[in-house]
Amino acid sequence: MEIRKQYIELLRELIAIPSVSAKEAYLPEAAHLIADAFRGLGADVIYDDTYFAPFVLATFQSKVPNAKQLVIYNHYDVQPAEPLDLWATDAWTLTEKNGKLYGRGVDDDKGNLTARLSAIAEYLTEHNNQLPINITFIVEGSEETSSRHLDDYLAKHHHHLSADLVIWESGGKNVNEEIEIFGGNKGIVTFDMTAKTANNDLHSSLSAIVDSASLRLSQAIASLFDHHGNIAVPHFYDDIAIPNAREKQLVAALPLTRDSLITQHGIKVPLYTDRNGDDLKETLYFKPTINIEGIQSGYNSAGVKTVLPATATAKAEARLVPNMDPDVTLQRIKDHLQEQGLSDIVVTKTLGQPGYRSDMSDSEILRVIDITAHYYKAQPIVIPTSPGTGPMFYIHEALQAPIASLGIGYSHALDHAPNENIRLTDYNQHIDVIKELIRSYEL
């Protein structure tokens, strides 16, 4: 237990560093602290500060000949803590309350890192400082700002890197307290759409003869969808990876239902799948999307202003499934607008990242599933892909190994929101599971 307490102290120090990558703040401070912790445990550390957020690569070498290679991916950057007045405790002070730990980054992702360090430290202490596998940590500091340098970094260091299995940054239990294991995530391309119809806003009487930018942009947005909830951009679905039988079966077994989704969020419009008859879960997990994140144009304050806006912008995104390329997808959207006679709509890419799914039948993935099932005395919920986005694709490209996402979280961990927290029980269980995973490689 002493070891676990020691790493809770490390977690306390890490939480006290407001390493917000969006503000490019305190990133080297957090990276140095982590590098020192790895060195203290006997790892070989390569500290790379070529980028604004330094990378920490730490390797624990096994003496076993031809030992297998485990890679663990974590990040030390966090989301901004604002709005601070919504926090019940100080966001940058690790606070224990009723069996929970509060603080920005406690679940995403600093607590996962310290739990895994605890596991290795305990294992080493109990096994005469020997590991049955090589373990390499890749710890980055701009995950929350789309891992801007990860692909470049991995290409640069690929000669140090190989893996049989990758353990992803985080994960946890769902609302039904079932442990979840994810093997992939969607990609994304984000973009701005801008309409400019005149040099300046016009008197709205001119709407008799001139399109407003707000109308033009609305037409462009509307043209992206048909009335059944399908994306109307030609070739948009051409490249998508079709889910295999096991992937479909795993997703079919997930507890999500149409009615629970509607009730939980108070959804007041018919679901796409109600309109087009497609399967709800297969659509959520295996189909790409286009979403309009925000629209800005014209007059939006109190009272009336009879104006014809000359500019309008929308922030938009497409979530991508494996095999879809962010740039190709965006080009298809641009081509579509051109064909619709909307070539004046300027489309500008902001971020892009491809999606990835692991082979959930891989023997190393099955090992993780077995260990988890055995430890929790219940079958985990195995999910081939998260409908959200993360940089798994780049890690897979560099390492060519399957990825399993599991961790210390639970359904009220409030990642990215005020009062982010974890339960100490989940934290300690994850330490045990990582130790069990290491133990499973003993000969």
Ligand SMILES: [Zn+2]
């Ligand atoms: Zn994270």
